[in-house]
Amino acid sequence: MQQAINLADEIQRFQANASIETALTPPSSWYTSGAFLDLEKHAVFQNHWLFVGRQDQLRDPGDYFSGTCLGWPYVVVLDDDRAARAYYNICSHHGTCIATGVGNTERFMCPYHGWTYDRGGRLIKAPLAGAMQSLRERHLDLKPIQVSQWGPFMALHFGSSAASLETQLAPLLETFATHPFDKMQFVRRVEYRVDCNWKVFIDNYLDGGYHVTQVHPGLTNQLEMSSYRTTLGDRWSLQSCPTAASPASDATVDFGQRVGEHADYAWIYPNFMINRYGPWMDTNTVLPLTADQCLVIFDYYHAGLAETEFLDQSLRASDQVQQEDMQICRRVQAGLNSGIYQQGVYAPGFEAPMLHFHKLLQADFLMA
Template identity: 45%
Template sequence: MGAWVAQTLKHRRVRSPLCLPQRWIAQAWRMSELWSTMSGTIWGGENLTQIVESPLGGLSCRNRSSVGGDDDLTGLKTTPSSPRVERTLREFRRHAPVEEASTPPSAWYTDAEFADFEIDRVFGRCWQAVGHIKQMEEPGSFFTGRVGKTRYVVCKDGEGQIRAFHNVCRHHAAAVASGSGCTHSFVCPYHGWTYGLDGRLQKASRLAGIRNFSARENGLVPIRTATWGPFVLISLAESKASEASSDVEEGWLGSAGPTLSSAGIDSTMQHVATREYVIKCNWKVYCDNYLDGGYHVPHAHSSLAACLDLPSYSTSLLERVSIQSCGAAKESGLVRVGNVATYAFVYPNFMINRYGPWMDTNLVIPISMSECRVIFDWFLEPSLVHDKEFIDSSIADSEVVQKEDIILCEDVQNGLSSPAYDVGRYAPRVEQAMHHFHCLIYDDLSAGMIS
């Protein structure tokens, strides 16, 4: 099919498919659809500009290094569902009980078109944990990041209010901030447009002669922000006129808030360390590994398994949160582990682990179809924050487990591409939280379908 398009372009002496007469474009599109049905690919050949239908019914182009390759999800536009995505989604039997259900098909983890559709529907419509209040201690403190494909900057203004904005200059779309730090204003590195910590445009030079321009209407675009316990949250969903803190808790945690608070997840914990890992697996693979009810622990984490009373492992399912807990082995005697460990998963990508004097969090950020970034933050009870030896040894033990998980997750991602695997089964007594996670994804994606 790629050769046919190339010959057509050569024959017509045009540089782009958009220069073709509409009947040629329509014919090419129909033939590519037929070819994709027959062979499972669309317009084979490398570095070919792919013609795709836009949501508005016209035609647009985007470059792909190879069909079915890894797109950078952070740069994708909102994508309507296609028949193939709908078929892939509905291969998962959403309403089957866990005892009868199969896991989602491997295409949920390996198909670039599915990933395109997923990124907005899962990450763009709910409250997300993006940081912690210790990052916001001083006026002018800020940090940056992404939710799905949206860049954001969170800051503390001069009045002590935590604010969030789309991290994009209103002039020509460059990022106005990077990394984290402390500042009095955000200065775009491209043309110097300057914004206050309240988002207002303060300076835009060399605009002599411009018409119909208002600085007030060209400030940074705000994003809703809130805090719960020690965590900073943002929401990309449409703004509501007013939203009480109880509404934020309900939207983010459902009925799990009091349970998490009683487990010691609160703002008294002191932040002591951050680590970041880039892992070569789909973000859901990493979440699945976390949600298997400790199934893999005795096989993959011998040092951790020795500290836990694995027969006591239990799982509770709430609206958008699952809570796994496990007692400590009586003979472990480790201060780091304590008497009980609580592992809370807040849909879609945030993990809170509370054990002994420690709390750590894992934020899982999709990078591409087969790669994710995991940000670890460690928090400690105030009485131990100056015990450097204890902190270093505890984090070293934690990193051993993390490295073991990375090996597992990257191996699973490779296996998901095998022709020998499509779906698996759940271990019903331990993998309820994983099944719950998959059902929530299904609900978000099916609600956003455009047939």
């Protein structure tokens, strides 16, 4: 059984002002307690833009995609004026989720009693429920969610006020100037359910390349680890690394072709990553499911057309890296769950992006 914790005390056990040389990482409770997940839901996820999908999923009026984020069911649809709109995917009658998956539709009809909403979210039909006029006065349209697009991505904001995504990420976009989004075409989505707290996965991503040598031996001799660089932005960070001039000959795939000359790994608070390497881009969205389980969604894009065989081979190589990361994340979670481990330390030469993440989290916790 989970021990009751004092949330305020646990938040303060992380001392954000300490230098990276002396700082302790957040205590294990941040990674194991349902109380922290509840706190994160409104203090973190409801306060920031969350990337949920791609613009290419909405080409024609009526195209839609739906999903669930932190338990909030949503649907995003292109309306009759070709504007993207988002709603809670919840019927006003008894709360049934209306849309499923992706598709194209003129209107959304609830499968329960047939209440029907147009693409603008307006209730237009409620069979046998009385005059539409009187229903309308009761504000029974679908509840809107703020939606925004950035590059090829679509983001939702589940809270009340939101600063523009454009402004917030302008400095990151500048650093991506050598890697423009325009030629990128979506290739495939791959989802992994990982047995760790969502922050364990993000921490692993933000360790400044520290784990690469140990965990990804296949990657190590492909990257110039000595030239690894990190940049900390306001609510984002960027890790960059040139690729090795002469990749090892025993590489299982043609890594040079797959990775190109330079790899960029961008993270956007709280749970979105964009990875650029050679002709490839992939994005990772990390969604908490429970305190010690998360879902990681990989969307792969490629610049222009490529042979299917090359795509498959590259995706297999990528899957190998994901398997290595997931395995290590599971082992971290086992240690966190032990009750023995309390707080760790940072490797100062590498883990500044991780410390940056923990500071952002704590700031949000304290504002809640």
